[in-house]
């Protein structure tokens with residue numbers, strides 16, 4: 001896979017050794033993250049709005065209410081910045097100064113375009129549902145025409161983008177390694193608890209396989225709680 005083009009705007013200046021422009025890395029971060037943040041300027045005020053996203057090939061898709069300010073602003077071809085962050089650990093250094101977090105993040109710059117074709121729109125909504133819960137689309141009522149009309153879908157090219165990744169132990173100053181303060185990493189991950197059934201489900205309804213599989217995919221290793 002070809003790397004995305006690194007531009008003047010996406011060239012990391014702070015700790016550039018943590019940068020990558022490889023699509024594999026950028027895509028894996030986008031695919032693992034459940035939430036992105038969309039930044040845009042509205043009149044003189046910048047906004048950064050959290051929302052769901054899904055990637056298909058070299059495009060990122062966003063959806064929401066047709067009345068959404070974020071989507072309507074982005075749909076006018078104004079420049080947008082989409083950011084995704086995964087937190088992998090807390091990094092405790094000997095010095096207060098070198099405390100940090102391990103992370104994988106992506107920044108994408110560009111312009112969005114509306115997806116209005118009915119089938120294409122349905123395809124994106126399906127991909128969004130399947131991203132949240134693989135196998136779920138077949139277990140849901142499909143959107144009505146009214147729901148589709150109330151939903152805006154945007155596509156966003158993944159062309160001008162960067163990823164930044166921090167891994168490993170704290171980077172203390174050499175002299176500080178003699179200090180007695182505990183130093184190391186506390187790994188973090190997203191974990192699921194047991195599913196809580198909606199009380200309006202008929203009593204005794206069995207938990208479907210895809211729900212159990214989804215819960216299991218977020219389980220901690222070795223049955224940890």
Ligand SMILES: Cc1cc2nc3c(=O)[nH]c(=O)nc-3n(C[C@H](O)[C@H](O)[C@H](O)COP(=O)(O)OP(=O)(O)OC[C@H]3O[C@@H](n4cnc5c(N)ncnc54)[C@H](O)[C@@H]3O)c2cc1C
Pocket residue numbers: 009010011012013014085087101103104105106107161162163164
């Ligand atoms: C969870 C998390 C916590 C962080 N905490 C801090 C903190 O407390 N203090 C701090 O100074 N920095 C922190 N960072 C790093 C921060 O995101 C910036 O990379 C850093 O502050 C440099 O910003 P800058 O505007 O000087 O970037 P520049 O290097 O000038 O940015 C130039 C270009 O590099 C790319 N870029 C910059 N940062 C990122 C990124 N994180 N991911 C992907 N592409 C990027 C963008 O395309 C940007 O346009 C954190 C990052 C993460 C993910």
